[in-house]
Amino acid sequence: MIWLLLACASARRSEPIAGPMTVEPEGERVFDRHCYSCHPGGEGGLGPTLNNRPLPGFLVRWQVRLGLGAMPPHDRHHLSDEELDALVRYVRALRRH
Amino acid sequence: MLLAALGCYGLLRSEGGGQQRAVHAREVDPADIAVVDGYRVEVVARGLNFPAGVTFDDSGGIYVVEAGYAYGEKFDTPRIVKVAPDGPRVVASGEEPPWSGVTWHEGAFYVAEGGVRAEGRVLRIAEQTTVLADHLPSMGDHHVDGPVVGPDGRVYFGIGTASNAGVVAMDDVSWVKRHAGFHDVPCEDVELRGDNFKSLNLVSPGVRLSTWTGAFVPFGTRTVRGQVVEGRVPCSGGVFRVDADGTDLQLVAWGFRNPFGLAFHPDGRLFVTDNGYDNKGSRPIFGAGDWLWEVREGSWYGFPDFVGGHEVGSFHKAPGKQAPGPLLARHPGTPPSPAATLPVHGSADGFDFSRSDAFGFVGQAFIAAFGDMAPAVGKVMSPPGFEVLRVDVDTGDIEVFATNRGRVNGPASRIGGGGFERPVAARFDPAGRALYIVDYGVFTVTRTGLDARPGSGVLWRVVRE
Numbered sequence: 001m002i003w004l005l006l007a008c009a010s011a012r013r014s015e016p017i018a019g020p021m022t023v024e025p026e027g028e029r030v031f032d033r034h035c036y037s038c039h040p041g042g043e044g045g046l047g048p049t050l051n052n053r054p055l056p057g058f059l060v061r062w063q064v065r066l067g068l069g070a071m072p073p074h075d076r077h078h079l080s081d082e083e084l085d086a087l088v089r090y091v092r093a094l095r096r097h
Numbered sequence: 098m099l100l101a102a103l104g105c106y107g108l109l110r111s112e113g114g115g116q117q118r119a120v121h122a123r124e125v126d127p128a129d130i131a132v133v134d135g136y137r138v139e140v141v142a143r144g145l146n147f148p149a150g151v152t153f154d155d156s157g158g159i160y161v162v163e164a165g166y167a168y169g170e171k172f173d174t175p176r177i178v179k180v181a182p183d184g185p186r187v188v189a190s191g192e193e194p195p196w197s198g199v200t201w202h203e204g205a206f207y208v209a210e211g212g213v214r215a216e217g218r219v220l221r222i223a224e225q226t227t228v229l230a231d232h233l234p235s236m237g238d239h240h241v242d243g244p245v246v247g248p249d250g251r252v253y254f255g256i257g258t259a260s261n262a263g264v265v266a267m268d269d270v271s272w273v274k275r276h277a278g279f280h281d282v283p284c285e286d287v288e289l290r291g292d293n294f295k296s297l298n299l300v301s302p303g304v305r306l307s308t309w310t311g312a313f314v315p316f317g318t319r320t321v322r323g324q325v326v327e328g329r330v331p332c333s334g335g336v337f338r339v340d341a342d343g344t345d346l347q348l349v350a351w352g353f354r355n356p357f358g359l360a361f362h363p364d365g366r367l368f369v370t371d372n373g374y375d376n377k378g379s380r381p382i383f384g385a386g387d388w389l390w391e392v393r394e395g396s397w398y399g400f401p402d403f404v405g406g407h408e409v410g411s412f413h414k415a416p417g418k419q420a421p422g423p424l425l426a427r428h429p430g431t432p433p434s435p436a437a438t439l440p441v442h443g444s445a446d447g448f449d450f451s452r453s454d455a456f457g458f459v460g461q462a463f464i465a466a467f468g469d470m471a472p473a474v475g476k477v478m479s480p481p482g483f484e485v486l487r488v489d490v491d492t493g494d495i496e497v498f499a500t501n502r503g504r505v506n507g508p509a510s511r512i513g514g515g516g517f518e519r520p521v522a523a524r525f526d527p528a529g530r531a532l533y534i535v536d537y538g539v540f541t542v543t544r545t546g547l548d549a550r551p552g553s554g555v556l557w558r559v560v561r562e
Contacts, residue, residue, distance in 0.1 A: 010504040010505070011505075012503075012504070012505070012506065014496070014497035014500060015133050015496050015497055015498075016131035016132050016133050016497055016498065016499060016500050017131050017497075017500065017502070019134070020133075028494070029492065029493065029494060032437070032493055032494055032495045033438065033493055036386075036438065036439075036495055037384070037386030037387075037438045037439060037440055037441050038384060038386075038440075038441055040440040040443065040481055041495075041497060043479060043506060044112075044477075044478045044479025044506075045440050045441060045442075045443070045477060045478070045479055045480075045481035046384060046441040046442060046475075046476075046478065046481065047478060048478050049478075049479060069105065069106045069416075070106035070383070070384075070416050072384070072411065072412045072413075072414075
C-alpha cells in the first residue's frame, strides 16, 4: 500500500520545479553519465521513474550490477564501486529533494 | 514499475508525449512554464507553421524559418518570416522543403534546405539566392542540418543519415517509395561484414513479401563479406564546411547519425547535438541516448557500429530482439566520448551557448529537446524531452533549464496548460541577453501515423529578471 501511495507522489525534481540540488555533486555526475539518458533527472523516460520509489540502497546496487528486465547490467568496467556508492547516495538525496 | 522490475517491459504500454487521442486548440501561457529562479518566460510570436529555427539581423530584427514539411508527409512552403508586431511577414520562400535551419551573417540568410523530394542544398539568400552546396544526400530519415557560421567565416552544416542504423528497412517506407535507390553513403570507403537483415517488403509486394538488405546499400540489396562500399563527399552523417561564396566544400568529421544542432562555444570549439538510434527497423538499437559532441576535425563518431563511444552489442539489445552486432569489418577510427548523453528519444535538437554575463551560465549549452515520437521510435515509460536543457560541456553535467509545470513531464497538449509543445531550437540574441526558444507546435503520434498541426508553432523568449 505504501508503494502505491508513494507512487502517486510527483517524481519531478528538476531545478525549475524543485530548486537547485546542491548535495552529492559527485553522485550527480555519475548519474548524468550513466543513468540520465533513461531516467532523466530521476524521472521516467525510456525507463521508469526513480524519484518516488523508496528502493533501499542494496536493491539499487543489485539492479545496477545485474540489470533487470530491459535494463542492462553495469559491471565494474562501466561503473566502479566508488561511483556506485556515490550514485546510491545521490539517488537517495534526489528523492528527498 | 513492478512489471518493469519483474522484467515484463514488453507488457507495458508506451506512454509517449505525442500519444494522444484528441488535441484541442493550443493554449499559450508562459506562466505554465517553470524556469530556473531569476528568469522569466515571454511569448514573442504564435501561429507559426512548423517553425524550425530563429536568427537575428544586424538591426535586431527577429526571423523564424518555417520548415514547410513535417514528418508524416505534410508538405507546405518553406519560408523565412520576420516577426513583427502586426504578425509574421514573409521575407523569403522556397520550393523544396524542409528548410530545417537558418542563420544570418553579414547581410544574408544561410539556410539548410531539404531534401525530402530532391537532394539537399545549403543556400545563401540575400537579394539573390546563391547555392553554396548541392547534391547533398539527405532524402532519407534525416535531412540537411544547421547551418552556422564559424569564427573563420565559413558556413558549417550537417547531413543526417538515410536510415536508423545503416540498413534501409520498412520503417523508411515513405521515402523508399520516393527514392527507391537511396541509402546511406559513407564518407570514406568501408568494408562490410556482409550481414543482411530481413524486412517486410511493402514497396513492391507483387515481387516478394519480404526481402533482405545489407548496410550502405539500397532497400532489397544484399551484401557479402568483404564487400567495399565506396565513400564520397558529401556523404551521410557528416559535418561539413563551405566558404561563404560556395567554394571549397570540406568534410569536417563523420560517423554521426543526425547532427541536427550546430553551435560554436565562445572559445571557438564546434559542438553538435546528434539524435541517437531508435528501436525500430530491421536493425533496432535499444537505449541509445542523444549526444552532445565536441567536433574534432577528421574524427569518426561511430555510425553505425558505436553508441555514444561504445561498440554496439548486448548492452543495446531491444527486449525480444537480437543484440545488434557491428556492420563494418574494420572501423574507420576510435570514436571519442560524448560531452553529454541526453535522454533516449528526447530528440536533442537546436542549441546555443550563453555568451554574456547579462544572461548567465556563460559557456554552457542550452538545448531544445523536441520530445519523443514514441511508439514510432520505440517504447517509452514516460515522455522524455519537451523542455530546454542546460549542459556544462566540460563536466557533462545536465540540468533542466525550462520545463512545463505539472505532476508529470510532457507537451502541454498532453499534460494540460499552455506551455511548451515541442522545443526544436534555442538561440541567443546577438547581445546574449535573451534566449529564444522555437516551439514547433503540436505533433502527435496516432494509430494512423504522425500528425503535426500546422500553424501551432510558438516563439518563446527567456530573459533574466
